[in-house]
Amino acid sequence: MRAATMAAAHRLLLGCGGLGLALLAVAAIAAGAGPAAAVVGKKTAVVSLRELDGWGAARQQDRPSGRRYADAKRAEMLGERKKAGAARQTATTVLELKHHSLAAIPDDPASRNAYLRRLLAADEARANALQLQKNTRASTQSSAGSSAEIPLTSGIRYQTLNYVTTIGLGSGPAANLTVIVDTGSDLTWVQCKPCSSCYAQRDPLFDPAGSATYAAVRCNASACAASLKAATGVPGSCATTAGAAEKCYYALGYGDGSFSRGVLATDTLALGGAARLDGFVFGCGLSNRGLFGGAAGLMGLGRTELSLVSQTSSRYGGAFSYCLPATAAGDTAGSLSLGGDASSYRNKTAIAYTRMIADPAQPPFYFLNITGAAVGGKAVTASGLGAGNVLIDSGTVITRLTPSVYGAVRAEFARQFGGYGYREAAGFSILDTCYDLSGHDEVKVPLLTLTMEGGAEVEVDAAGMLFVVRKDGSQVCLAMAGLPYEDQTPIVGNYQQKNKRVVYDTVGARIGFADEDCSFV
Ligand SMILES: *[C@@H]1O[C@H](CO)[C@@H](O)[C@H](O)[C@H]1NC(C)=O
Numbered sequence: 370m371r372a373a374t375m376a377a378a379h380r381l382l383l384g385c386g387g388l389g390l391a392l393l394a395v396a397a398i399a400a401g402a403g404p405a406a407a408v409v410g411k412k413t414a415v416v417s418l419r420e421l422d423g424w425g426a427a428r429q430q431d432r433p434s435g436r437r438y439a440d441a442k443r444a445e446m447l448g449e450r451k452k453a454g455a456a457r458q459t460a461t462t463v464l465e466l467k468h469h470s471l472a473a474i475p476d477d478p479a480s481r482n483a484y485l486r487r488l489l490a491a492d493e494a495r496a497n498a499l500q501l502q503k504n505t506r507a508s509t510q511s512s513a514g515s516s517a518e519i520p521l522t523s524g525i526r527y528q529t530l531n532y533v534t535t536i537g538l539g540s541g542p543a544a545n546l547t548v549i550v551d552t553g554s555d556l557t558w559v560q561c562k563p564c565s566s567c568y569a570q571r572d573p574l575f576d577p578a579g580s581a582t583y584a585a586v587r588c589n590a591s592a593c594a595a596s597l598k599a600a601t602g603v604p605g606s607c608a609t610t611a612g613a614a615e616k617c618y619y620a621l622g623y624g625d626g627s628f629s630r631g632v633l634a635t636d637t638l639a640l641g642g643a644a645r646l647d648g649f650v651f652g653c654g655l656s657n658r659g660l661f662g663g664a665a666g667l668m669g670l671g672r673t674e675l676s677l678v679s680q681t682s683s684r685y686g687g688a689f690s691y692c693l694p695a696t697a698a699g700d701t702a703g704s705l706s707l708g709g710d711a712s713s714y715r716n717k718t719a720i721a722y723t724r725m726i727a728d729p730a731q732p733p734f735y736f737l738n739i740t741g742a743a744v745g746g747k748a749v750t751a752s753g754l755g756a757g758n759v760l761i762d763s764g765t766v767i768t769r770l771t772p773s774v775y776g777a778v779r780a781e782f783a784r785q786f787g788g789y790g791y792r793e794a795a796g797f798s799i800l801d802t803c804y805d806l807s808g809h810d811e812v813k814v815p816l817l818t819l820t821m822e823g824g825a826e827v828e829v830d831a832a833g834m835l836f837v838v839r840k841d842g843s844q845v846c847l848a849m850a851g852l853p854y855e856d857q858t859p860i861v862g863n864y865q866q867k868n869k870r871v872v873y874d875t876v877g878a879r880i881g882f883a884d885e886d887c888s889f890v
Pocket residue numbers: 448449587589590
C-alpha cells in the first residue's frame with residue numbers, strides 16, 4: 370500500500386482483487402492511426418485485438434442526515450454517554466483499490482474456459498442473491514432460466530472479481546488487513562482469533578487480545594439491536610461464556626451460502642496511515658465461510674448506520690467514490706476515496722449527477738433511475754426504461770438489464786456490430802451475444818450510453834463492452850445479460866463501471882459519474 374499526500378488529505382490505495390478481467394485492455398486506438406485518440410465518430414471506440422493476448426497473464430429518496438450518527442449518536446449507540454465531538458470538518462482519504470488475484474486466469478484454453486464459466490456462475494449467484502432480498506420468487510425461478518451451472522450455495526467460492534483495499538485495525542500496532550470493498554452490504558467484518566472456523570486468508574488473523582483498544586459491544590447498545598437489524602436483517606443475540614460479560618453476536622449471510630458470524634466489537638480503524646477512527650463498530654468473525662478470495666474480510670459501504678460510510682460521516686461527510694481499474698495487471702490499481710474532495714479525482718469530464726434512490730425494503734443498497742439508453746449513439750426504446758429502481762453495485766460483475774431493455778440494447782448492438790462484418794459465435798454462460806473476432810487487428814465497438822434521471826449521460830468505457838472468452842479472439846461476447854423477468858431489479862455491475870469516477874454523495878442523495886483513467890501505477 371502506498372500513500373501520497375493531497376491537500377488536507379492523504380491517499381490510500383485500492384486494488385482490484387481477482388481476475389485479470391482486464392480483457393480488452395482497451396488501448397483504444399485512434400481511428401485515424403494517431404496513437405492516442407480513443408474515439409471514432411462519437412459513440413464508438415476502436416480497440417486493438419492484440420490487447421487480447423495480454424489479459425490472461427496477469428431506494429424513495431430519503432435524506433439520510435437523520436439516520437447518520439454524529440459523535441453523540443455514536444456514543445449512544447454503544448451504550449455510552451459522551452459529548453458530541455468537535456466541529457464538523459470533512460477530509461478525504463484515498464485508498465488504493467485492486468483486484469485481488471489468488472489465481473491468475475489459466476492460459477490453457479480448456480482451463481481458462483472452465484475458469485470463466487465458474488466466474489460467471491458465481492456472478493449469477495450474486496445477482497440472484499440480490500434479487501432474493503427483495504423477492505424469493507424471482508430468485509428461484511431465475512436460476513432455472515440461467516445457464517450458470519454452479520448451485521447458488523457454492524457461488525462465493527469462485528467469486529474472484531472483487532476489489533480489495535487495505536485497512537488498519539486495532540492498536541499496538543494496527544494490523545494491516547486486506548478487505549473486499551462492497552457497496553451492497555453494511556457491516557465491516559474481519560476474521561478473528563480464536564476462529565472456530567475460518568477460511569484461508571493471506572494476512573495474519575486479527576487478534577483482539579493483541580489490541581489494547583478492542584472492546585466487545587454491550588448487549589444493551591442499540592448497535593446490537595436496531596443497527597444490526599438494519600444492516601444484516603437480524604438483531605444481535607446475547608450470550609455469556611465462562612463468566613465473561615455478555616457479548617453481542619452477529620450473523621451475516623450473503624444469500625448464496627457464504628456467511629460471517631462472530632462478536633460485534635469496536636476498535637480503532639486506520640485508513641491510509643494517519644486517519645484514525647476510535648470505536649469503529651465491526652464484526653469480529655469467529656466462523657466464516659466462503660473463500661472471499663483470501664481477503665481478511667469485507668468493508669461495507671452500504672447505506673445504513675453501521676456501514677463504514679455512516680460511521681465515518683463526521684469526518685468524510687457521508688461521501689465516497691471509486692475508480693475501478695480496467696486491468697488486473699499486477700501493479701496497477703484504482704482508487705477508493707473516502708470523502709468528497711474532488712481534487713483527489715483525476716476525472717477527464719465533469720461529474721454528472723443523478724438522484725440517489727433508497728428502497729426501504731432493501732436498506733443497504735444504492736439505486737438510481739435509468740431513463741434512456743443508446744448504442745453507438747443511436748437511442749433505443751424499451752418499456753423497462755425509467756420503470757423501476759436500478760441497483761448500482763461494486764460486487765456484481767456483469768450488468769443485468771430487464772428483458773425489454775436488454776432485448777433492445779442487444780438488438781441494436783448486434784445490428785451495428787454485425788454490420789461491421791463481425792461473425793457471430795456461440796454464447797457463453799450468461800452471455801448470449803458473442804462474435805468471432807479472430808483475424809481482426811482492430812475491433813470497432815459501439816458504446817452503450819445510459820441516460821440517468823435528470824439527464825446525466827454515462828457512456829460505458831470500451832473496456833466494459835466486451836468480454837473475451839477465448840484468448841485468440843474467436844469468442845468475444847457483449848458483456849451484459851438480460852434478467853428473466855421484467856419486474857426484477859436491474860443491476861449496474863462493476864464491469865461496466867471501469868474507468869469511471871463513481872461518486873456516492875449520501876448527504877446530497879446523488880450519485881455522480883465522470884470518465885477517468887483508473888489505473889494508478
Ligand atoms: C448497559 O449495561 C452496562 C453494564 O452492563 C451499564 O453500565 C450501562 O449503563 C448500560 N447502558 C445503558 C444505556 O443502559
